[in-house]
Amino acid sequence: MIECRNIAKGKGKGELIVSSEPISFLGGVNPETGEIIDPNHELKGQIIKDKVLFIPGGKGSTVGSYVIFQMMKNNTAPKAIICLNAEPIIATGAIMSDIPMVDSPSETKDLVNGALVEVDGDEGIITIL
Numbered sequence: 001m002i003e004c005r006n007i008a009k010g011k012g013k014g015e016l017i018v019s020s021e022p023i024s025f026l027g028g029v030n031p032e033t034g035e036i037i038d039p040n041h042e043l044k045g046q047i048i049k050d051k052v053l054f055i056p057g058g059k060g061s062t063v064g065s066y067v068i069f070q071m072m073k074n075n076t077a078p079k080a081i082i083c084l085n086a087e088p089i090i091a092t093g094a095i096m097s098d099i100p101m102v103d104s105p106s107e108t109k110d111l112v113n114g115a116l117v118e119v120d121g122d123e124g125i126i127t128i129l
């Protein structure tokens with residue numbers, strides 16, 4: 001069990017997709033498919049739909065919050081989001097899209113690509129399944 005700060009309520013479970021780089025949702029993610037399209041991003045070509053996304057945080061335009069909302073409407077959003085340090089763009093997007101989100105995990109060594117995890121945004125807990 002990894003303790004975190006809770007940012008957006010709800011529980012979400014899925015396979016982790018991990019990036020050491022922040023993501024700009026506006027221009028960096030295709031909300032129609034959930035694919036990372038930023039040509040300079042380490043996850044370029046990967047799909048974040050139904051994954052648990054673990055990133056340092058967001059970057060870029062505040063419109064990114066609405067891209068996350070559009071992904072929820074399109075059913076292409078991640079099941080949950082974990083950030084090292086939440087910032088307002090992704091936090092707002094997650095809260096208004098009902099995507100569970102936490103930040104400041106107490107440890108990160110087990111948060112590796114492909115791990116199956118559950119994020120509890122109510123209690124601020126990540127469980128490795």
Ligand SMILES: C/C(=C\C(=O)O)CCOP(=O)(O)O
Nearest residue numbers: 026059060061062063064089
């Ligand atoms: C609301 C904005 C643009 C739009 O309506 O498309 C401005 C967003 O400003 P950022 O500096 O990109 O956050």
